[in-house]
Amino acid sequence: MIAHSLALAGRSLTKTRRNPGVLMDALILPVLFLVLFVYLFGGAVAGSTQEYLQYLFPGILILTTVLAGQIATGMSIVVDMKKGVFDRFRSMPVSRSSLLVGSVLADSVRYVIAVVVLFGVGYLLGFRVETNAAAAAAAAGLAIAFGFALSWITVLVAVLLRDETMVSTVGFLLPFPLVFGTSMVAPAETMPDWLRTWADVNPVSHAIDASQGLLLGGPVAGPVAMMLLWGGVFLAVFGTAAVTAYRRLT
Amino acid sequence: MTYTIDVEGLTKSFGPTTALAGIDLQARPGTVLGVLGPNGAGKTTAIRILATLLRPDGGRAVVDGLDVVRDAVEVRRRVGLTGQYATVDEDLTGTENLVLFGRLLDLPRDEARARARRLLDRFGLAEAAGRRASTYSGGMRRRLDLAASLVGDPSIVFLDEPTTGLDPGKRDEMWRTIRSLADDGTTVLLTTQYLEEADALADEISVIDHGRVIAHDTPAGLKQLVGGQTVVVRPRDPDLTTAAAGIVERSTGHEVDRVRRGVVTAPVADERTFTEIVHELERGGVAVTELALRLPSLDEVFAALTRPEAVPA
Numbered sequence A: 001m002i003a004h005s006l007a008l009a010g011r012s013l014t015k016t017r018r019n020p021g022v023l024m025d026a027l028i029l030p031v032l033f034l035v036l037f038v039y040l041f042g043g044a045v046a047g048s049t050q051e052y053l054q055y056l057f058p059g060i061l062i063l064t065t066v067l068a069g070q071i072a073t074g075m076s077i078v079v080d081m082k083k084g085v086f087d088r089f090r091s092m093p094v095s096r097s098s099l100l101v102g103s104v105l106a107d108s109v110r111y112v113i114a115v116v117v118l119f120g121v122g123y124l125l126g127f128r129v130e131t132n133a134a135a136a137a138a139a140a141g142l143a144i145a146f147g148f149a150l151s152w153i154t155v156l157v158a159v160l161l162r163d164e165t166m167v168s169t170v171g172f173l174l175p176f177p178l179v180f181g182t183s184m185v186a187p188a189e190t191m192p193d194w195l196r197t198w199a200d201v202n203p204v205s206h207a208i209d210a211s212q213g214l215l216l217g218g219p220v221a222g223p224v225a226m227m228l229l230w231g232g233v234f235l236a237v238f239g240t241a242a243v244t245a246y247r248r249l250t
Numbered sequence B: 001m002t003y004t005i006d007v008e009g010l011t012k013s014f015g016p017t018t019a020l021a022g023i024d025l026q027a028r029p030g031t032v033l034g035v036l037g038p039n040g041a042g043k044t045t046a047i048r049i050l051a052t053l054l055r056p057d058g059g060r061a062v063v064d065g066l067d068v069v070r071d072a073v074e075v076r077r078r079v080g081l082t083g084q085y086a087t088v089d090e091d092l093t094g095t096e097n098l099v100l101f102g103r104l105l106d107l108p109r110d111e112a113r114a115r116a117r118r119l120l121d122r123f124g125l126a127e128a129a130g131r132r133a134s135t136y137s138g139g140m141r142r143r144l145d146l147a148a149s150l151v152g153d154p155s156i157v158f159l160d161e162p163t164t165g166l167d168p169g170k171r172d173e174m175w176r177t178i179r180s181l182a183d184d185g186t187t188v189l190l191t192t193q194y195l196e197e198a199d200a201l202a203d204e205i206s207v208i209d210h211g212r213v214i215a216h217d218t219p220a221g222l223k224q225l226v227g228g229q230t231v232v233v234r235p236r237d238p239d240l241t242t243a244a245a246g247i248v249e250r251s252t253g254h255e256v257d258r259v260r261r262g263v264v265t266a267p268v269a270d271e272r273t274f275t276e277i278v279h280e281l282e283r284g285g286v287a288v289t290e291l292a293l294r295l296p297s298l299d300e301v302f303a304a305l306t307r308p309e310a311v312p313a
Helices: A002-018 A021-046 A049-083 A085-090 A096-125 A133-161 A164-173 A175-180 A193-201 A203-216 A221-248 B043-050 B072-078 B094-104 B109-122 B138-150 B168-183 B195-201 B219-225 B238-252 B271-283 B298-306
Strands: B005-014 B017-027 B032-036 B058-063 B079-083 B156-160 B187-192 B204-209 B212-217 B229-235 B258-260 B263-268 B288-294
Touching: A002 A096, A002 B094, A021 A049, A021 A096, A049 A085, A049 A096, A049 A133, A049 A164, A049 A175, A049 A203, A085 A096, A096 A133, A096 A221, A133 A164, A133 A203, A133 A221, A164 A175, A175 A203, A193 A203, A203 A221, B005 B043, B017 B032, B017 B043, B017 B058, B017 B187, B017 B204, B017 B212, B032 B043, B032 B195, B043 B058, B043 B079, B043 B156, B043 B187, B072 B079, B079 B138, B094 B109, B094 B138, B109 B138, B138 B156, B138 B168, B168 B187, B168 B195, B187 B195, B195 B298, B204 B219, B204 B298, B212 B219, B212 B298, B219 B298, B229 B238, B229 B271, B238 B258, B238 B263, B238 B271, B263 B271, B271 B288
Parallel strands: B032 B187, B032 B204, B079 B156, B156 B187
Antiparallel strands: B005 B017, B005 B058, B204 B212, B229 B263, B229 B288, B258 B263
């Protein structure tokens, strides 16, 4: 099963290398948000663009990995199912879960590229890690793990709906309430009650708190534990549901 | 008699639509079974169940002695699937596709490569081996698809409409390949809407319509099953056509169907009548350039079988 997953992940990587366009939305969108928010709202929200960049960057890191996981993962699965490539695999003695795991594994490469690019752009704009390199690496690693866990939501949608348009819509829209409905862009205290309530219960808030703690200093242990817990819940619930739904296709 | 493919009373519905209403199929080892039917007859559903891609609602399907539901994993080791709904990855090269399938079948990397090379050679794709499948022509893609289903050296191959959309030259090429498969001892189940294709490739044919088998026989037997045979006589001297028609009418006891452009055709009941016609023509001094006992074409067979009143209730 591991060998099969790796062989299938290798296939996905070859495909990504040959169609680099898939990578672009995962790379460009977060950078676009970063630049947009920092220069449009930075002065108004935080007094200076520089201070706002420090505040915003940890959240954008989470946005990056969530976006990287959402759109392309589901899309490639839908395309495989429609074109019959999955049928060929399914007619072979290959475990059903390794098909999904291989696909998701290959995406981890995309996460790493997206995160590296984001840190590069952030550095050029003037973002500086206020803790240390190890904490920054931990922030990046956790963000990737979190994005991976959430990506099973679109995998489930892909398996259930098998429609490119639906999957790209869900994959594109879902990150907004989840990632923006937090203190990522502005402190939650300034929000209307209903939004602050959502931000308080929103699992992604923990991820952003953890990211801020690791990159800028501040409480780390609590938010990281909550982030891991929620990541585990997403993985268990949506991962299991996706694999079950996929098996049920027969 | 043990069958390599043995299907009994297989049923499958998709919501209110009945795709298979209790179908029986049998294929002897090393033969080609043609499953012939129009679009929507249930051919693809049957193949998908046999290839373990779909679960049947009822009935039993056994492949190589293994139940396709209970022993699905083992069945997958022994069958290859090619056709409308199983395909290769267009972003990968011919070699990459076949090596990937080899790896998924747990072949060591070297063996997977060697097999890929052999299959690409065999299917005339050696030169295109390093090109992405998206650049292949329709015929090449079909051949790569077929090669992909043979990576695991299966003893049974399912071909779902393997020549749909191919031009005649490419189709003949595919036919030769399929025949060579059967010659090597592989059991082949082939679905097709082309009567000509079933006639050319299959040892036995099951005709299916609306999810059930409406006839099963050898191609020749099937042709005999529906409608009689026809005698065709073409006198060398066109002026003798009327004389020839008279002889045919006396022998068969039927009026001739038509006398057109010097050819006389009439239905005959059995071979003896045909022999008698040959005899009488000779005695009457009517030399012929064409004298044949023609079986009805499969098209005619099919038309007859799918006429509502011909379908047994």
